[in-house]
Amino acid sequence: MSTIPRVADPHSHTRPTARGRTGEIRETFNRGQGVLQLIPTFVPRRFSRAGHRLRLHPDDYYALGTARGAIKERWFSSVIPAMNGAQAPPDEGMSYVLPAQGGLAAKFLLKDAVEVLGEQLVGPYLMKTYGTWPMYSKFFDFQAPLFLHLHLGFDAAAVVGRLGKPEAYYFPPEMNNHPGDFPVTYFGFDPDVTREMVRERLMLYESGDNRITELSRAYRIELGTGWYTPPGVVHAPGSCLTYEPQWNSDVNSVYENITSDEVYPYDFLVENCPAGKKHDIDYVLGLMDWEKNVDPHYRKHYFRPGVICPHSDAGHREKWVVYANDYIAAKELTIFPGQTVTVKDAAAYGCIMIQGHGRFGVYEAEASVMLRFGQAGNDEFFVSESAAREGIAIANHSRFQPMVILKHFGPNHPDMPKTLVV
Numbered sequence: 001m002s003t004i005p006r007v008a009d010p011h012s013h014t015r016p017t018a019r020g021r022t023g024e025i026r027e028t029f030n031r032g033q034g035v036l037q038l039i040p041t042f043v044p045r046r047f048s049r050a051g052h053r054l055r056l057h058p059d060d061y062y063a064l065g066t067a068r069g070a071i072k073e074r075w076f077s078s079v080i081p082a083m084n085g086a087q088a089p090p091d092e093g094m095s096y097v098l099p100a101q102g103g104l105a106a107k108f109l110l111k112d113a114v115e116v117l118g119e120q121l122v123g124p125y126l127m128k129t130y131g132t133w134p135m136y137s138k139f140f141d142f143q144a145p146l147f148l149h150l151h152l153g154f155d156a157a158a159v160v161g162r163l164g165k166p167e168a169y170y171f172p173p174e175m176n177n178h179p180g181d182f183p184v185t186y187f188g189f190d191p192d193v194t195r196e197m198v199r200e201r202l203m204l205y206e207s208g209d210n211r212i213t214e215l216s217r218a219y220r221i222e223l224g225t226g227w228y229t230p231p232g233v234v235h236a237p238g239s240c241l242t243y244e245p246q247w248n249s250d251v252n253s254v255y256e257n258i259t260s261d262e263v264y265p266y267d268f269l270v271e272n273c274p275a276g277k278k279h280d281i282d283y284v285l286g287l288m289d290w291e292k293n294v295d296p297h298y299r300k301h302y303f304r305p306g307v308i309c310p311h312s313d314a315g316h317r318e319k320w321v322v323y324a325n326d327y328i329a330a331k332e333l334t335i336f337p338g339q340t341v342t343v344k345d346a347a348a349y350g351c352i353m354i355q356g357h358g359r360f361g362v363y364e365a366e367a368s369v370m371l372r373f374g375q376a377g378n379d380e381f382f383v384s385e386s387a388a389r390e391g392i393a394i395a396n397h398s399r400f401q402p403m404v405i406l407k408h409f410g411p412n413h414p415d416m417p418k419t420l421v422v
Contacts (some may be wrong), residue, residue: 123384136350169229175241188218365378
């Protein structure tokens with residue numbers, strides 16, 4: 001397991017702190033028996049088009065105004081802000097907890113809960129190694145394919161005071177009532193492509209369409225499966241709604257300048273480069289992990305079919321959907337109709353219910369159908385390590401429909417498959 005260095009948070013001075021909220025946080029934690037109920041967190045993006053699969057009310061996709069763009073993401077278990085420009089509030093993308101008393105008006109940040117509860121919430125390993133909860137997840141919901149881009153590795157990100165970003169994808173059938181315009185994802189470059197060929201395309205960034213995906217490889221999205229994407233690998237996500245567990249970072253470099261007739265400015269390419277390197281194309285090329293980009297067996301190494309957990313039984317089925325990496329993990333848990341089961345894990349996790357209704361520990365629980373922006377829900381929770389080890393009693397109250405829950409973990413779940421299943 002890799003140990004990732006801590007990097008100073010450039011936004012820490014602008015965020016609310018846990019000061020004065022200790023009593024409320026502890027009371028909420030105790031009343032929830034080690035489980036926190038989270039409030040839906042929606043994030044706009046100023047580029048591309050919304051896929052309208054977030055179960056958000058149709059009137060609310062521009063709840064933050066047209067200048068901010070449509071809402072295209074929902075973030076889960078997040079203690080970091082979205083890097084969304086000067087117009088974004090400092091807590092955009094950060095998860096809030098619904099308190100035991102006081103309702104929405106008394107909400108507090110999950111980040112504050114981590115600061116107050118520490119090892120009691122995330123466990124001793126994560127707190128000692130990273131000093132926080134080190135990952136988050138999201139629903140990515142775009143109607144059109146996204147631009148070809150990469151996420152910085154840890155060394156390159158540290159130069160600009162941030163963290164590298166490994167991430168993974170899973171395509172839940174329950175959230176994909178339509179596939180969008182282009183359910184195909186590009187990863188890396190064809191093995192015959194050279195760095196000079198990529199450099200030539202980047203040099204065209206401000207003069208015309210660089211059509212850089214002509215050098216890439218495309219894979220049609222298969223629902224119920226996923227991929228792991230290391231830092232430094234270019235990728236252009238397809239238009240299915242995607243569940244994305246990832247490291248605590250929101251940094252990238254956009255290599256494609258025109259996608260679906262939308263033009264992206266040069267700043268998208270270099271916004272996470274040092275000031276003196278923003279016109280150094282060779283520096284930008286150096287952000288790539290070249291060997292991984294031209295891996296001739298990319299699918300073999302990074303495609304992730306589901307792996308059924310051996311404890312699955314007549315009452316429930318659990319499968320790993322993100323695994324075999326050093327940073328993040330995720331499971332899909334299905335509780336069959338009318339069943340109550342106690343599910344144990346050896347690490348803290350966040351989770352989102354995407355189908356069904358019943359109970360999750362002490363809480364009523366139900367998948368959202370149509371949320372209003374700013375409304376609380378009963379579909380998202382954060383489970384402390386101690387509660388996870390003791391086990392969460394989960395009841396599916398439906399006579400006919402399965403209950404489906406997606407669970408996201410940091411790097412410390414001992415049961416995560418460490419190697420690919422052949």
